[in-house]
Amino acid sequence: MFLINCPFCGERDQSEFSSGGEAHIVRPKQPTELSDDEWAEYLFMRKNIKGIQFERWNHAHGCRKWFNVVRDTSNDKILSVYKMGEKPPVNYK
Amino acid sequence: MANYRIHKTEYIDETKRVSFKYDGKTYFGYEGDTLASALLANGIHLVGRSFKYHRPRGIFSCGAEEPNAICQIGSKKDLTEPNVRATELELYEGLEASSQNCWPNVKFDIGGINNFISPLIPAGFYYKTFMWPKSFWKKVYEPLIRLSAGLGKSPTEPDPDIYDHKYVHYDVLVIGGGISGIISAKMAAKNNLKTLLVDDKKILGGSTIYQNNESIKIDDKLSSEWLKNEIQEIKKLSNLTIKTRTSIAAYHGYNFLLAKENLTDHLPEEKKKNKIRQRLWKIRAKKVVIATGSIERPLVFNNNDRPGILLSNSINKYLDYYGVTCGENIILFTNNDSAYETSISLHKKGIKNIIVDLRKSASSELIKQAESLGIKIYFNHVVTNTFGYRKINSLEIMKLSEDGNTTVGNKIRLSCDCLGMSGGWTPMVHMHTQSGGKLDFRDEDQVFLPKENSEDQISVGSCNGDFDLEIIIDKTVNKINKFLDIDIQDYQDTNIICSKENDKRNIWLLPNKIPLGKTKSFIDFQNDSTAKDIKLALKEGFRSIEHVKRYTTTGMATDQGKLSNMHALGIIADTAGVKMGTLGTTTFRPPFTPLTFGTLVGRNVGKFFEVVRKTSMHEWHVENNAKFENVGQWKRPWYYPKNGENMYDAVQRESKAARDSAGILDASTLGKIDIQGTDASEFLNRVYTNAWSKLAIGKCRYGLMLNEDGMVYDDGVTTRISENHYLMTTTTGGAANVLSKLEDYLQTEWPELDVYLTSVTDHYSTASICGPNSKKILNKLFPNLDLSDENFPHMSFKEEKLENINCRIMRISFTGELSYEINIEAKYGHSLWKMCIEAGKDFNLTPYGTETMHLLRAEKGFIIVGQDTDGTMTPSDLQMDWIVSKKKYDFIGKRSLYRSDTIREDRKQLVGLLTDDPKEILEEGAQIVLDVKSKPIDMLGHVTSSYFSPNLNKSIALAVVRSGKTMKGQKLIIPMENKNINVTVSDTIFLDKENKRLNA
């Protein structure tokens, strides 16, 4: 059970949040210009890595805000949280 | 000697006699006893039969690791509890307990015959034997296994006890109230850290608290006296909370732990009443100190399981803590120093005992003490066999060879009535590994130790592999100072004398002249697996410890292998010729000791099991005999049976009334999302498939929402209330998901849009009135409202007052009838409903439920998302191409509508079905085929909705069928269990294709 530091509310129990999968997958601005393969890349392909992963979380039972989390999936340590639209911390790349 | 209680101790209150029943017979014990100590005081060792061979088994330990003394408590249907460890159960007046797994009784057990046919029951026996013939399973094998296996009986009625949950936050949690836990807790609390100390026993002190050997001293006091003083000290600390009878069940990530506190299990029946039985503590701790101690290991030799054979240290605790001796003529069999403490204690109380020691020699102060007391010691000897059926009466020892691999010389037979064994100590690393910690293996005494201690968690004391008292105190103090970043010097000058040494001769499977196949050298006492089983599993090719464990069932009983896992690993390592540390361990899973379901669910039972959502009109529905259906958390009226009608009749009547005159539906549960902002129109354009920019103020529009993969996700009508203000409705079940999906897009993909979403589902109550007379009813309710088609046409919206309360009225229809939805602030919902019913009196206004709603919309071919769709249907599959805008550049899911898969012509598509026999009603979910003769039969699709339409007087159905769009008029077959039903593909709209009724 993680403790997640919501950038808007502070540290809360994981049960208040829902996970939204991999972060920084931008919806294409012009989907109609894309081939099936390019669209599938956006729609279906996710990394699911062991190690440092950038992911989206939603404070569903709190402020309802979405934000980003850097998590090491091998030990579940949350290394950083940052708001939507903010640049991911470079030191984890 | 009928009474084995031989001396007084401070932990047993001899002024308070307690009577209890065991297997129907009444006995006496004292307050302070456990069931096990009271039984032993009465000379009772035999407490059960083993799981597979039904061998007699006795009390084996004094704690949570107990494999044998497993009892059924009580006999009431709702309160009886199986698998309770007698070694942990505190005795109380009126306690009723019985032995388990023996029929007809513990002394004469029919399953005991398994013991004599045991050569036929090797490892994997159940897997191998009960394979064939298949027909034997249900009738022969299963009943047989069920009769002779199983551990106790479950209660058959609901648990009447009260359970509780509590969330707490601490700076430091200390698990275990032994000497190292007490020191840790004191250091933390004295440094102003909010600290919680938990221990599963009734009192603190661990195994030191009854220590009374003169050669083990702290500051010139007996270690027990010194510790009692410390306990007095910590009880004064204001920021230390001490919870006894509280055991940690699970250690999750981020220092989130679950603990079970036992509140009434030790109380007599009448004092348990109306009290909380157990409380589940949900603990968040910034730092956790694990001080869970260690448990003694058995030794593995032939017939090591007879009643009267216990762990050596348990004999010591029964003697020094409970005042009970486990025998009068005791033999202690050991490979290390700790049995000598037991021996000296017994000797001091006048109990004759001798020691058989695997070691060639040993010379610690403790051993010298034993020798000087004249205690007989057989060094370099091994026990090779034991005798006695219901209780041990003698045993055989032999000399060990130089390498310890065989026995030499002659057998020596020694009589005894009790055998204590000590194979050294196993640190309880469960908590460390549950928290994600790894283990190291220490070769010298063959133990697994916590590998690393993180900044959040640390192990101290014997669970960290420190067994020497001086080292325990020294290391605990240093580690805690560092861990908590404090500097407490209280223990710097503590003077410790400990005469024990760590020297040990570890042999996992003790040698024997008898071939292994003919011995019964038990490893797992509860599941009856032996050394032979482990070897057989290896011979048959199993290598991984996890596989061997499952194949032999070692470590899989309710004690989870606390006493057996190490020996299993050791024997595997020896047999396979590898180093034990390289094998890894099996996974230590929570809970550490079994938990009751009651503790886990707490108060969330019965009506508190799940949230129930009711509309404002709910009470009216109840008063009017509605049957309810659960839709998500909502209770929705399903149908309103009258005069003993069944569901079918009620739905037929309601459906007919709605089309013939008027019907009313409680539509309050539909999801409602208030959308405001200057970009609201643009937002709707992006989330719905159709165009929204041109929707006039005061108009309503139906919308279809897709997932990005092009599949239909939700639908509903949205009304433009003002320039920048919309009210969206969603399906009842989809409301929360739609809101969260829309929020996601707004916050992450389109943050530039000025749009605000608010869920208003619970803010409004909705009465939906439909039918040819609905306009007349509306006119009665709202006499000032111009209901003419010119002023208030289909798909439009008006605000009007009902008395002086504002209503939002939409003229929209899900039934195909002329229809109005009246929305009012939720607190007026009940009044609105009653006023509608009153106004409709002259028009046979008939309340109808969800079933009739489904029927009416099916007549019109309107889909229900989630019933006619299943997440694989595109708008085109639903024959709803009309609602997909060709002009819009983009909307959620648009690009997916022309993926290679979504443009396939042979996708499953929505069609209507008419049965050749109009009275035949199809089953929803039934498969559809073209031809039943060709094998395998090609499955074309399935029925999604099916009803008998009273308005058309025939059966109608919706279905999804491969290439269904091109099949109109095609004959198909629905094969059922006992017949084939012939159907014809039809249009999806069965009634009023021209929509005349909307303006009737």
Ligand SMILES: [Zn+2]
């Ligand atoms: Zn928040």
